[in-house]
Amino acid sequence: MxxxxxxxxxxxxxxxxxxxxxxxxxxxxxxxxxxxxxxxxxxxxxxxxxxxxxxxxxxxxxxxxxxxxxxxxxxxxxxxxxxxxxxxxxxxxxxxxxxxxxxxxxxxxxxxxxxxxxxxxxxxxxxxxxxxxxxxxxxxxxxxxxxxxxxxxxxxxxxxxxxxxxxxxxxxxxxxxxxxxxxxxxxxxxxxxxxxxxxTLLPRNRIAFSLREIAGAFVLVCSTRVTLGYTIMAGLVMGAFFGYLNSAQQIFQDVYGVGRLFSLFFAILSLSLGCASLLNSRIVMRHGMRTLTKRAMVGLFTLSMVYVGVICAMGGVSPLWMFMAFFMIIFFCVGILFGNLNAIAMKPLGQVAGTASAVVGSLSTLIAVPPGAFIGLCYNGTILPLMTGFAVLSLFSFAIMRWAETE
Missing domain, CATH: 1.20.1250.20 (MFS general substrate transporter like domains)
Incomplete structure (x- = not known):
């Protein structure tokens, strides 16, 4: 070693x-x-x-x-x-x-x-x-x-x-x-x-801080079709996930009444996302980032739309077991996407300075904050706002993916 x-x-x-x-x-x-x-x-x-x-x-x-x-x-x-x-x-x-x-x-x-x-x-x-x-x-x-x-x-x-x-x-x-x-x-x-x-960074290897460099990296990200598209996708998927984070306590404790078991249910869904990320690191070399991303995106959109229909028919709330089952699969798709979207966004930029990476990460997170906050603020005692948010944002993400891949 x-x-x-x-x-x-x-x-x-x-x-x-x-x-x-x-x-x-x-x-x-x-x-x-x-x-x-x-x-x-x-x-x-x-x-x-x-x-x-x-x-x-x-x-x-x-x-x-x-x-x-x-x-x-x-x-x-x-x-x-x-x-x-x-x-x-x-x-x-x-x-x-x-x-x-x-x-x-x-x-x-x-x-x-x-x-x-x-x-x-x-x-x-x-x-x-x-x-x-x-x-x-x-x-x-x-x-x-x-x-x-x-x-x-x-x-x-x-x-x-x-x-x-x-x-x-x-x-x-x-x-x-x-x-x-x-x-x-x-x-x-x-x-x-x-x-x-x-x-670990010698003075002679340091680069002067430059707002121009940050602005240049921002322009580069926004003018590169694939990079911009997948950065927006990452932001929208992250926004749906932030909507869940904002709503999770009220959904588990107010809607389902799990009380102090909230942390247990939250952990189960988090581990589903984590397992997907770890699995992605093992299979991405065999299947490719784009193939896995497309499959996960289709899965996320399809499951979200199906679950919206189910909970509408049930008056806005499904049984807890059904919520957990759907979200374990949904989060598995999200975990695959988290593992690939930023990597695809960065790929066309080649050996640029880390500033471009910071711009991609920052921009995708800033895109995620408003829809995530909006989903949470729309909570109305049901899980319908959360699932509608997932369905709408995954639809937009899918459309942007098609745009980004169009030459």
């Missing part, structure tokens, strides 16, 4: 972390975005009550607020890490995230909470961006593939258990303790990172 670890250049420090320690550090850093989103879900009612939120659906906005910050932040921190170095950017973003945690912890109303969530999102985009850069800097070949595979597998699995973690913390110490726990985790990660992780 040592032949796959990059040799340090003159003037750089030798890595102080071994392979296992490096994995643990990267996993901790990259799990923070998922924990920041999904630990909130079980405590929506408590937060709404304590912050005196008048409209029940409005509390859902704490999810898209963080995602908006995450999308805008990665557009800045990606190029900034190429300019300032990995350690400086992660340190800066960590302090921004911790400031957001404090703002949320001390919030007494929904506007302050939403502002804190945006700040959290901007801050958490740093670790998400820097971790991938650090892996590329330090490893190559099989060692890089192994590291990336392990880190991303954990990134997929963490959301399944995050609501259970949030629920446990809230039961012991209240919902504000979730933000204190996130702050503590970031502080631990920052101290660990500062003491054990050397800088």
């Amino acid at each position: 040592t032949e796959s670890i990059k040799s340090p250049e003159a003037g750089t420090e030798m890595p102080r972390t071994g392979f296992v320690e490096s994995i643990l550090l990267m996993v901790l850093l990259i799990s923070l975005p998922a924990l920041s989103i999904d630990t909130m879900l079980p405590v929506f009612p408590e937060i709404a009550r304590d912050l005196n939120v008048q409209q029940a659906n409005d509390i859902q906005l704490i999810i898209p607020a963080l995602i908006f910050g995450l999308a805008t932040g990665q557009l800045v921190f990606g190029p900034l890490s190429d300019s300032m170095g990995r350690k400086s950017v992660l340190t800066l973003s960590a302090f921004i995230f911790m400031a957001g945690c404090l703002l949320c912890f001390f919030s007494v109303g929904l506007p302050t909470m939403l502002a804190g969530r945006v700040v959290q999102g901007v801050g958490i985009s740093g670790p998400r961006t820097v971790v991938l850069a650090l892996i590329r800097d330090q490893y190559e070949g099989r060692a890089m593939a192994r590291m990336m595979s392990i880190v991303m597998s954990v990134f997929i699995i963490i959301p399944a258990f995050a609501p259970l973690i949030g629920q446990g913390i809230a039961l012991v110490a209240g919902w504000r303790a979730i933000f204190a726990s996130l702050l503590a985790l970031m502080l631990i990660a920052l101290i660990w990172f500062a003491r054990r992780q050397p800088e």
